[in-house]
Amino acid sequence: MKILGLFRHAKSDWNDARLRDFDRPLNARGRKGADVMGRHIREHGIAFQRVLASPAVRVTQTIEISAQSAGGSPPVIWDRRIYLANSATLMEVLREQEGDPAAIIMVGHNPGLEDLIFDLVPDDGSSPLRDVVEEKFPTAAYAVLELAIERWSDIADNCARLVHLIRPRDLDPDLGPQPAD
Structure with a gap:
């Protein structure tokens, strides 16, 4: 089994x-x-061995601030392909991971991260949190998937269960939807 964390960048400035x-x-x-x-993410307790991230400024700042709050971060691999990538590209990035770390967190953008959840998690009622993602995977949302694979190169559609989902508004009501959202 592998663990995949998905962390969407926080709210950006327009x-x-x-x-x-x-x-x-x-x-x-x-x-x-x-x-x-x-x-x-720190309190949730998963020891991620690697961060895969888009190099977009809003992602780099999200990682910098969240890592400071978490007391550190595993090594970050910046991959331009993650910037605005679709699910197929994100899966390809994951398949290429060497060393087969047990847990990876990917930090990037929508709709790619949301679509990756839809592709990896079967729509069969086995992951009730999938319905929440269908409503919206907002900025700074964090999801954890358990993948029924032995190597990252084995990642494929319908190989995961969504076991954890938290949005900023779940932790601080002031971070919920605003009229301009």
Whole structure:
């Protein structure tokens, strides 16, 4: 069995129209969300051996803030393919992982992360949290999947159970939907 954490970047700032999408930083709510989620990920207790991450600014800041709140981070592998990737690309990145770490966390973007959950977790009622993801996998959401595989190269559709899902609003009501969301 392998463990896959999926962590969507925190809320980003849309105020500077001159910035490329890739260069958008976190806004104040995003920084707070990354902090809250970093503490939760630490308290949840999974010892991730590797972080796979998009190099977009909002992801790098999410990792920096959440790692500080969590008291550190495993090694980060920055992979440009994760930036705005679809589920098939994300699975390919996971299949390429060498050394077969027991637990990996991927930090990136929607709709790719959400679609990855839909592809990995069967829609058969075995993971009730899947229905919550169908409603929305919001910014800074964190999901944990148990994959019935021995090697990352074996990852395939319907090989996982969604066993944990937490959104920033579940930990701090002030981080819930706002009128502009």
